Amino acid sequence: MRRLIGDILLPRVTAVALWVWVVFNLALVGWVGIQSLKDSGDVWLHPFALPETPRWDNFSSAWQAAEFSAAALNSVLLTVFGAGLIVAISAPAAYVLARSSRRVAAPTISYFAMGLSIPLQTILVPIVVIKLSVYTFMEDWVTGWWDNRITLLIFQVALSVPFAVFVLTGYMRSLPHEIEEAAEIDGAGPLRAFVQVIVPVARPGLTTVLVLNVMGLWNETLLALLITPLPEERNLPAALLGLYSSMQYSSDWGGMFAGIVILVYPMIVLYVWLGRRIVDGMTAGISR
Amino acid sequence: MRKLTAVLLIGALGLAACGKKNSGETAAQESLSYRSSWGAAEPQAKIIKTLFDDFAKETGAKVDLKFVGRTGNENLNAEMASGQGPDLFDTTTGDIETLTAQNLISPLGDVEAAQVPGEGKTVKDVLPEPVRRASSGKNGLAYLPHTIISTAVWYNAAEHPGLNPQTWEEFIAFLDESKKAGRTPIGQDGTIAFYNVFWFYSLLVGANGAGSLAELAKDPANWDKPQVLDAAEKVEQLAKGGYLQRDFMATKFPAAQNAWAQGTYDLNINGTWLASEVQPQLTPGFKVASFQVPAGGKKSIEVGTLGWAVNAKGKNVATAKKFLAFALQKKYMEQFSTVALNIPSRGDVPAPAHMADVQKAVLEAKETHLSYDYAGADKTWWGDMFLPLSDKLISGKIDAATFIREGKKRTADHLANG
Amino acid sequence: MKTYERAFWPFLLPALLVYTLLFVAPSLFGFWVSLTRWSGPGSEMTWRGLDNYVALLHNEVFATAFTNTFVMAIAGGALIFGFTFLSMVVLRQLKGRAFIRSVVFLPLVISIIAIGAAVGFLLNPEGALNTVLEWFGLDPQPWLGPEMVFRCIVGGLVWSSTGFYVALMMSAADAIPAHVYEDAQLIGATKWEQFRHITLPLTWDVFAVSAVLWVVNSLKIFDIVLAFTTAGTAAAPPIPARTIAVQQYIVVKGSGLPELGSAAAMGVMTLLVTAVLIVLTRRITRRDRVELS
Known part of the structure; x- marks a missing residue:
């Protein structure tokens, strides 16, 4: 009986469930692709039929309607700069916090950990207020212009720092102490020692934080909606939401699915290409 | 971080250096910015874009449009x-x-008196009175309407020519007949x-006129009026039927x-924007037509409008107002009818054929009320x-009596908790 | 003096400043706003004391959003980790396991808004799921109706998030040397027992981190609710589907006067829930580290 359940029934059922799940995911992705080539009536009337004649123009109409080119650029820039800044700010801090024997180190680590439990909601209202004030302030007094994308970037970074510091501190602690000694003998300055000695050794942990943040930033929706509402400032999720809205009101379902394909397929290709490396990188630092 | 330091640094320097506000450099060129709730793919956006382009050509103003x-x-x-x-x-x-x-809109009294370019008429002349009323607040005209909106029950005149029930009983009779024929009525x-x-709103306010829905938010006692129960019972009848x-x-x-x-269905209750939204989905031969919910009583007609408001704190209030008079020209308003398939705000521009009767009803109605009777003001x-x-109520979870009882109780609670 | 002691402040300060000025200080400001009635810069701020909180406690809609958020964190978490554990029982040996792990992770790389668009076609009353049910002679269900929509959202959430935790936990499990399992097989342990007595204890630390990660993420849930309900329309998502984040968004954006005080109060209340849940999670997952010697 024990063997029946533990060795046969449970594993078999789970295996079947996993395969069903896999088939569903793949079918969904394929189905979106098929839908994107139909005209609007067919999308609705015959959701599971193949398109009679492929409607490639859905893609051009979606691309234009959603201003995807600007959105794609914004998403890439926000993600790259954001994730880069997060790691650049958090890694040195995590390193000294993990290593130092100063009395302030431990409470500071807890202070950063506290940030983990502050949900986005708590600072949503202040962010909206600061966004407006910063814009007015910069425009009136300083540069004469301002771009809300910078505000979005700054807050995305600030909000991600606690988690990055928290994970990296734990990771840096696990690194052997001997590694700095080489650098000490070398007589290198702290920054050079950090970049040349610590960073290479800590790469798995840094990659994890980087990948996790890239995924988070790439899918950022709520902050983007509130801070950067204009079409040319939008990131991809906000642009897709805009397209979704616009296509609903004009019943252009083919165009909507084309928009989804434009957004999703490149990510899938990237994922298939980098696949294991993304997942490994994402988890390497946490699972130590 | 470095970026932030730079920003802060620039900030400090900027303050120290000039110490005075950047006065929006009095540019020689007029400019005008517009933020639209239309998506770029919608027909309205295309009309509005041409409009702004023409305005820019005519006046040399620099326009900045965001859809x-x-x-x-x-x-x-x-x-x-x-x-x-x-x-x-x-x-x-409604807004x-x-x-x-919040003092966000600049009142448009002066625009009302302005000439519509090349037509020898003022803005006030070409906008019918109910349209102006639906676009005005306590400071007069609040925004310049381009589209009239109203609510009606929509059907396919090719299937049911001349459908126009005058009483609730006739209406229910049609629903029963449709059901009996194996169709889904609504x-x-x-x-x-x-x-x-x-449904509830059209029944209550259609029969009892402006204010009869809005008053429910103001005093729980208003829920006890028999007209409220009557409207609720009719909705219950729809739900239970x-x-x-x-x-x-x-x-x-x-x-x-x-x-x-x-x-698939015979009827759909919706706004006058419906035909425009479902245009690509209409089956061939579908003739969109509508009738008012047969509420009886005062036969009040809903009149709401969509339009452009001027940001009171905006940088180019004068140019914005000039644009509004320009936009009201017949050739542009016609496109809101022919291209966007909506009822244009000008009384002398015909609505799309399927809504000619709605336009007529709006312009000739003795009794009118505003969108949702303005009951949404208390958010x-x-x-x-x-x-x-x-x-x-409409999903049949509660009956009309419970609806009244709950509504009364919760309104009282709401007013007490402010 | 060690390098890291010399570099202590220069290395720490950027992170400390960014975090303090742009995260902690705004949080405190948010707490301040929650005690007022305010519509934002340019409008007058009036002191309300705890009135915003009192009003929220009386507000049934907020109560629903609050409960939903809580339920989502706990029920969603239980389902996600339940599935994750089950997968871990078999994924170590199953044929095609690398492929499965990749595909299960797939929803993570897809924007949730995009998923929402497919939802209408799948879960609509005349949608694909009901069609399939009818083939089997089962009754179609109102998936997106007021009674079921929240459960469907939790389902969608479990579907889209589980892959992430599977990836996390499996990469920890991969590090367990194969000979441990071989020994276990020799003494006749079933697959379940191997998971229960080897895999789980040895990956428990990762589970503890994952659980906290889930709690933090679950409280931010926002876009999936929109995706399953009224995304793209001017309408607010139906009340039974709302989370605190959604409710707050509705209040902040407001078609009328934005009530920032009330929205900020919601934020502070979320903070309380988060704190409680994190403490609970830590307590549940606390145990001595197990190591292979």
């Missing part, structure tokens, strides 16, 4: 209050009061609460209105209490 769509204007009000935001923005009848209360996108409430499609509360908008356009009452209750 943001329904999602994305979330904190426009807050932006404008803090002195940012565009010169022109989209608004509608006049809050915008006026398609409803039940996820959208403010579409569900169309099984006239709406199965599981209509579970549709993903716009599933029901699309299916209606495909001929918490409307969104958190009334709409959910109305959803329960």
Whole structure:
């Protein structure tokens, strides 16, 4: 009986469930692709039929309607700069916090950990207020212009720092102490020692934080909606939401699915290409 | 971080160096910015774009258009209050009061008196009185309307020529007949609460005139009026009679209105924008037509408008106002009818054929009321209490008596908790 | 003096400043706003004391959003980790396991808004799921109706998030040397027992981190609710489907006067829930580290 359940029934059922799940995911992705080539009536009337004649123009109409080119650029820039800044700010801090024997180190680590439990909601209202004030302030007094994308970037970074510091501190602690000694003998300055000695050794942990943040930033929706509402400032999720809205009101379902394909397929290709490396990188630092 | 330090540093330097406000450099060129609630793919956006382009050509002004769509204007009000935001923005009848209360809109008394270019008439001349009323607040004309909106029950005149029930009994008789013939009489996108409430609202305010819905938010005692129970009982009859499609509360908008356009359902209650939205989905030969919910009584007609408001704190108020008179020209307003398939605001521009009767009804009505009878002004009452209750009534979860009892009790609670 | 002691402040300060000025200080400001009635810069701020909180406690809609958020964190978490554990029982040996792990992770790389668009076609009353049910002679269900929509959202959430935790936990499990399992097989342990007595204890630390990660993420849930309900329309998502984040968004954006005080109060209340849940999670997952020697 024990063997029946533990060795046969449970594993078999789970295996079947996993395969069903896999088939569903793949079918969904394929189905979106098929839908994107139909005209609007067919999308609705015959959701599971193949398109009679492929409607490639859905893609051009979606691309234009959603201003995807600007959105794609914004998403890439926000993600790259954001994730880069997060790691650049958090890694040195995590390193000294993990290593130092100063009395302030431990409470500071807890202070950063506290940030983990502050949900986005708590600072949503202040962010909206600061966004407006910063814009007015910069425009009136300083540069004469301002771009809300910078505000979005700054807050995305600030909000991600606690988690990055928290994970990296734990990771840096696990690194052997001997590694700095080489650098000490070398007589290198702290920054050079950090970049040349610590960073290479800590790469798995840094990659994890980087990948996790890239995924988070790439899918950022709520902050983007509130801070950067204009079409040319939008990131991809906000642009897709805009397209979704616009296509609903004009019943252009083919165009909507084309928009989804434009957004999703490149990510899938990237994922298939980098696949294991993304997942490994994402988890390497946490699972130590 | 370095970026931030730089920003702060520039900030400090900027303050120290100039110590005075950047006065919006008095540019020789006029400029005008507009933030739209239309998405770039919608016909209205295309019309508005031509309009601005022509205006730019005519006056040499530099125009800056942003078609943001329904999602994305979330904190426009807050932006404008803090002195940012565009010169022109989209608004509608229901928002006049809050915008006026926040002093966000520049009153348009002077625009009313302005000439529409090349027509020898003033703005006031070409806008019918009910249209101006639906676009005005306590400071006079609040925004310049381009489209009239109203609510009606829509059907396919090719299937049911001349359908126009005059009494509730006739209406129910049609529903029964349709059901008996094996059809689904009404398609409803039940996820959208403010579409569900169309039934109750049209019945109550249609029969009893302006203010009869809005007063429910102001005093719990108003719930005891027999007219409220009467309207609620009729909605209950719709719910209990099984006239709406199965599981209509579970549709993903716009599933029901699309299916209606495909001929799956006979009727759909909706705004005058319906035909424009479902255009690509209409089955061949579909003739869109409408009738008013047979509420009886005063036969009050809903008149609401969509239009452009001027941001009171905007940088180019004068240019914005000049644009408004320019935009009202017949050749542009005609496109709101022919291209966008909506009822244009000017009385002398005909609506699309399928809405000629709605336009006539609006312009000739003795009794009119504003969109949702302005009951949405108290946002918490409307969104958190009334709409959910109305959803329960139309989905048959509660009967009319419970609806009244709950509505009265919750209104009292709401007023007490402020 | 060690390098890291010399570099202590220069290395720490950027992170400390960014975090303090742009995260902690705004939080405190948010707490301040929650005690007022305010519509944002340019409008007058009036003191309300705890009135915003009192009003929220009386507000049934907020109560629903609050409960939903809580339920989502706990029920969603139980389902996600339940599935994750089950997968871990078999994924170590199953044929095609690398492929499965990749595909299960797929929803993570897809924007949730995009998923929402497919939802209408799948879960609509006349949608694909009901069609399939009818083939089997089962009754169609109002998936997106007021009674079921929240459960469907939790389902969608479990579907889209589980892959992430599977990836996390499996990469920890991969590090367990194969000979441990071989020994276990020799003494006749079933697959379940191997998981229960080897895999789980040895990956428990990762589970503890994952659980906290889930709690933090679950409280931010926002876009999936929009995706399953009224995304793209001007309508607010139906009340039974709302989370605190959604409710707050509705209040902040407001078609009328934005009530920032009330929205900020919601934020502070979320903070309380988060704190409680994190403490609970830590307590549940606390145990001595197990190591292979």
